[in-house]
Amino acid sequence: MLKPHQAKQAHGDSPNPVLSINQMNLVYNSTRGPITAIRDLTFSIRKGEFVSILGPSGCGKSTLLKIVSGLLRPTSGNVVLADVEVKEPRPDIGIVFQQPTLLPWKTVLENVLVPIRAMRMPVHEYKDRAHDLLRLVGLGDFINHYPYELSGGMQQRVGIARGLIHDPAMLLMDEPFAALDAMSREFMMDELQQIWMTTGKSVLFITHSIPEAVYLSDRVLTLSPRPGRVIDDIKIDLPRVRDVETMGQSMFGEYATHLRALFKSNTAPSTRIA
Ligand SMILES: Nc1ncnc2c1ncn2[C@@H]1O[C@H](COP(=O)(O)OP(=O)(O)O)[C@@H](O)[C@H]1O
Ligand SMILES: [Mg+2]
Known part of the structure; x- marks a missing residue:
């Protein structure tokens, strides 16, 4: 088994990071304190x-x-x-949630373009990219389908294409x-x-x-x-x-064993x- 000290430690503060989180704290003010x-x-x-x-x-x-x-x-x-x-x-930033939360009245293609409309970016300039991304996620034949016609995995792939449509840094x-x-x-x-x-x-x-x-x-x-x-x-x-x-x-x-042991302890x- 890989002991914690044997696990290869990555460098926490990478050079030229795309994202850095610095001494961050978050306190929620709930009704119970x-x-x-x-x-x-x-x-x-x-x-x-x-x-x-x-x-x-x-x-x-x-x-x-x-x-x-x-x-x-x-x-x-x-x-x-x-x-x-x-x-x-x-x-x-592009976000993919646990639930794909697709708009049921919009086609797959229109769902992928939702962030573009929300950010008031020119939709016509992103249609080709939407097609390319849908092909990349294996949904090239489902562009004009509606969410109810897709399995859970397929819906989540639409969610991934939607998360990438505006070419986010992360x-x-x-x-x-x-x-x-x-x-x-x-x-x-x-x-x-x-x-x-x-x-x-x-x-x-x-x-x-x-x-x-x-x-x-x-x-x-x-x-x-x-x-x-x-x-x-x-x-x-x-x-x-x-x-x-x-x-x-x-x-x-x-x-996996190393992480499981860590989790358990x-x-x-x-x-x-x-
Ligand atoms: N809006 C909120 N107000 C008060 N407490 C919250 C709120 N959102 C999350 N929490 C609490 O903060 C902790 C972390 O929540 P969360 O980030 O959703 O955890 P995770 O995603 O790891 O399951 C939990 O104890 C949760 O109950
Ligand atoms: Mg969570």
Whole structure:
């Protein structure tokens, strides 16, 4: 088994990061008093890097994503994307949520173009790109279909194309495959790897699935239970393109065992933060 100290530690503060999170804290003011969701979080992501954030339910993963996307301001500290501090929602970020939330009365093509209309960008200039992205996600034959005609996995692929339509500097994904069945999930992991390799996007991928994180990532950051802070940052040194055989490799198993042990020790009742 790979012990924590044997795991190859990645460099937390990468040179020329596309995204950097600096000593960030987030306290929610709830009716029952203040809730610290994130405490002293610091990490950065290099351009083109695929980084997963792994953490137990309620540790602040979605909160982190909302802050990076500019929907929520941190209580202290800051987030810098492409050299500019994030203070509000920005067009250089693409988001893919757990539920694809497609508009049922719009076709697949129109759904992909929703962010372009919302940002009042010229739709006609993005139609070719929408077609290209839909082909990339394997939906070239479904451009004029409606969401109800698609499976859950296909709908999520529309969500990914929509997240990439405006060519954002960074793609944020919040447990995008959590609602899918096991088979669709594995298929989507391969699809996402392909999309990432083709587009070269920087990706911040949130998950609580250990195999998903190891399979997809260049780096996996593990967060503690709430308030979330980075307790482990490992580089996944598995060659690409990864496929089913990758999952059978001993290194894959060692990474997964290492992360599982970490998860277990940090979510034990004695260490759980109520
Ligand atoms: N708007 C809010 N007001 C008060 N507490 C919140 C709010 N949103 C989230 N929380 C709390 O903050 C913590 C982190 O939530 P969240 O970021 O959704 O976790 P995760 O996505 O990791 O499951 C949880 O304990 C949650 O109950
Ligand atoms: Mg969440």
